[in-house]
Amino acid sequence: MSTESQTPHRGRRSVFVAGIVMVVAGLVVLGYVAWELYGTTIVSKQRQQDAASRIERAWGSGETTVTTEFGSAEALIEIPRIGEDYRVPVLEGTSDRALGAGFGHFDGTAGPGEVGNFALAGHRVTHGEPLHDLPELRPGDEIRVLTREKTYVYALTSGGEDLIVPFTSIWVTDPLPDNPVRGGVEPDQKKGQRLITLTTCSELFHTDNRMIAFGKLVSEEPTR
Incomplete structure (x- = not known):
């Protein structure tokens, strides 16, 4: 067979192989995205349930803290x-x-019910997404923090979408967060408060900014 007749055949084969490679690459990317969005959340929700169950069992046995494979709680x-x-x-x-x-x-931030700022972080998407609905929260909504002996009830003083800051804004975890922006969202600037701060990513698919909600302790009750 002449060289001229082989050249178009080889060209078509190269295009076919390149197409297959692109399809496989696309499937890999789609698979990764699906895993990040859905797979990690399914796995993490199971971890959350397992950890919560272990904590409750530990409390039933008289223990205050339980050590899990993901850290102490x-x-x-x-x-x-x-x-x-x-x-x-x-x-x-x-x-x-x-x-x-x-x-x-x-x-380094306060513990549940303590004077200062009980500062928490949570994912908004993927990995269980515990703060997926933070934008829906409003001032006055309760955040209940259960420990073995007591349940601390905080009420939000700002809504979930009221404050968005760069990820470098570490002031939000200070004992008394003081917004450097004049007139910006912040807790009442009174010493000795018992505060809670929720932080999560403000954008769904990148992490340049943080969505912040502040709250204050309003009551305590025995944990049932």
Whole structure:
């Protein structure tokens, strides 16, 4: 067969192979996106349920803190507006492992019910997305923090969409967050308050900014 007759055949084969490679690459990308959006959430929700169950069993045995493979935990979060069955564990620290199993408690911030700022981070999409509905929260909505002995009830003082800041704005986790923007959203500037701060990504698919909601302690009650 002449070289001239082989050239078109080889050209068509190269185009076919390139097409197959592009299709496979596309499927890989789609598979990754599907895993990030749905797979990680399914896995993380199971982790949240397992961790919450372990915490409750530990409380039943008289223990205050339980150590899980995702970190130590001593509290559960309930947000009635999000749902009656909403109950998410709080893990110490904000590592990927902790955030993959619930809320992460910022190191060095106040504990549940303590004076200062009980500052928490949570995913808005993927990995269980505990703060997916943060934009729906309004001032006055309850955030219930359950520990073995007490349940601390906080009321939001700002809505979920009221404050968006760059991810570098670490002032939001200060004991008394003081917004550097004059007239910006912040808690009442009174010392000795018992505050809570919820932080999550403001954009769904990248992490340049953070959505912030502040709250204050309004009551305590025995944990049932």
